[in-house]
Amino acid sequence: MTSTASRKSYGVKGAPYAHPSPTTTLKRARSAPYIFLLPASVLFLLFFALPIGYAVWLSFRKAHVSGLGLGAGARKEVWAGFGNYTEAFHDSELLHGALRVLGYGCIVVPVMLGLALLFALMLDTERVRLAPFTRLAIFLPYAIPGVVAALMWGFLYLPDVSPFYYVLDKLNLPQPNLLDGGPLYLAISNIAVWGGTGFNMIVIYTSLRSIPAEVYEAAKLDGATPLQIALKIKIPMVAPSLVLTFFFSIIATLQVFNEPTTLKPLTNSLNTSWSPLMKVYQDAFHRGDIYSAAAEATLIALATLVLSFAFLRAANSRNKQEEAR
Amino acid sequence: MPHTKRRRLVTSAVAVALGATALTACGSGDDSKAESGPVSLTYWTWTPGMDKVVDLWNKGPGKKDKITVTVKKQASGDTLVTKILTAHKAKKAPDLVQAEYQALPTLVSNDALADISKEVGDSKSKFADGVWQQTTLGTDAVYAVPQDIGPMMFYYREDLFKKYGLKVPTTWEQFAETARALKKKAPDKALTTFSANDSGLFAGLAQQAGAKWWTTSGDKWKVAINDAATQKVAKFWGGLVKEGVIDNQPMYQPAWNKALNTGKEIAWVSAVWAPGTLTTAAPDTKGKWAMAPLPQWSLDQDVTGSWGGSSTAVTTDSPHQAAAAKFAAWLNTDGDALNALAKEGGIYPASTSAQLSGAFSNPPAYFSNQPDFYTKAADIAKTTAPSAWGPNVNVAYATFNDAFGAAAKSKSDFGAALDKMQDATVADMKKQGFGVSQ
CATH class of the missing domain: 3.40.190.10 (Periplasmic binding protein-like II)
Incomplete structure (x- = not known):
């Protein structure tokens, strides 16, 4: 009572600053979210939008040299329009690289996710022993840096230093050349599968653990076998994490770089532009043409975006259809 | 007055310091003061x-x-x-x-x-x-x-050359003969390898043969990576790889180290820095290697390349x-x-x-068996052929790695790989706007 009275008295006295009018309160309330957003937006602009913008800008530029190109002022940066892009589109090496990565992805993604799902389901069964140890053992390769893993496997693939070949030789068995032709794809895929299965398994396993126990109880009361539970209950219920892991795997596949780059010195069959990202690296840091590299990088980013969103869309629409049913 | 005097001193000191910074900042360096x-x-x-x-x-x-x-x-x-x-x-x-x-x-x-x-x-x-x-x-x-x-030289396993009755080749023709003779006597061994992962080796061999990859006339560059001299070198090595008398595996990797260390490869065309590489790649064969001048294209010549x-x-x-x-x-x-x-x-x-x-005055520890190593090296260094580098050696080298890597693997025509190298280099120069004459 007293407080209302005193407040009123302020108003009566006519001191606008003492008693904020409704409009200023509204204004302040409206600006508050922007103030909260400010740090994130500044960081986003500085470390995300700006570098990307610069890369895109670079992709429309090119170096221009006059005459012999020696001495001061002989090299200038000029506008290139879509020149770098048309060139990238006509570059057969980039296309071949994309096709090679497609072949690699067709091996890696199904094998890796299939194994991850299988291991997760096996670990989730009731009568499994040594579960924590097995889980850790399968996950461990993920903790090993990609370059180290590729080096290790590379040494195992090289006939002259590999213990496997020594054994094969002693047993008089055929010794396939894993660093050439078709087997090369298997060799590179193997490194990715070895390193990535554990991570994907953990993602799937975590979502398996979050399925309420009542569901299983109900299934058991209905007489479902463990296999039926796995196929008809577990897999459909972890579908969202399968979509997620698939999504991550596609992106990782498009960006494959470590494994082929590390294996390259070991064999003549891997060239410097084996994958699109290797071509970007080659152009930027060996050929010294950052403009072409920027255009290629932009194209790869666009392709990744299109593919990922197309996949997410397809996955979502399927979910909706199922819900509608 | 001491006060004003001091102030003037400070002002002039600041002026001198500023002047000095301004001068050095110009960076022309003409004025040594x-x-x-x-x-x-x-x-x-x-x-x-x-x-x-x-x-x-x-x-x-x-x-x-x-x-x-x-x-x-x-x-x-x-x-x-x-x-x-x-x-x-x-x-x-x-x-x-x-x-x-x-x-x-x-x-x-x-x-x-x-x-x-x-x-x-x-x-x-x-x-x-x-x-x-x-x-x-x-x-x-x-x-x-x-x-x-890095004057180039020929390194070989002295003991194994003796064992297989091989003579140190003085011409490239003899080099090919030596490779064939070894393959006949010991099919599981090879004289050396043609490696596509270090372009410097090929560039040095071409330089020895008299190639001049980049030259200028007026304000135009002339690119001659597939000139007759380089063609000769490419065909020579391509022929040996195709024949199967030399290996085609890349250098500086575990399998190569092992081949050198176990005597599976018994020679290496390299440069004066080879002792350092051999020390780490083939530690068990210390003291068994010897160095000789690079084989020549004709008997009356005495030139080497540099790597x-x-x-x-x-x-x-x-x-x-x-x-x-x-x-x-x-x-x-x-x-x-x-x-x-x-x-x-x-x-x-x-x-x-x-x-x-x-x-x-003393040979490298790895070559303690060859006391005159550096006297010989200095003589060889004098015979280094002039080299001719251009503004996009990186492009030529990168193309070499890919084109020759593929050719060595499939044992196909090295001449075609060389043309690829020439085309990629010229195309890159034209794209950048360099004046290029055909």
């Missing part, structure tokens, strides 16, 4: 032990001239070129850089290297003409001071170019500096007098 104050320089290099050599300078001549040099250890070769160019874009390249000879045109065409002909021109006489010419790019300017060179070697250059971004040039000249011509470079960095100096100095 501008360099009178203490100067500190940064040096990007990959030579091991360079900090110890630079210590000699900082405690000796550098202390007298108040020029202090700080070494920043870097990755070697192309990686450093990229880093220098990136730093130069931001106008922040270090004062001094190490650069391989074939990278000089690239750096100069990006305007990253300063012309130091005024400061180091007198050093010309200390180097072989063919070496010095690489730092001038055929102009009146001087863009670097030669540091080390590797680098120089010290001053960047255009340096505010103290004259001081930096002074250091570069000292580092690569002073007797003590070169001795320390040989001892600490294991380099083979470009300076002709240093090649026979104290540091090189």
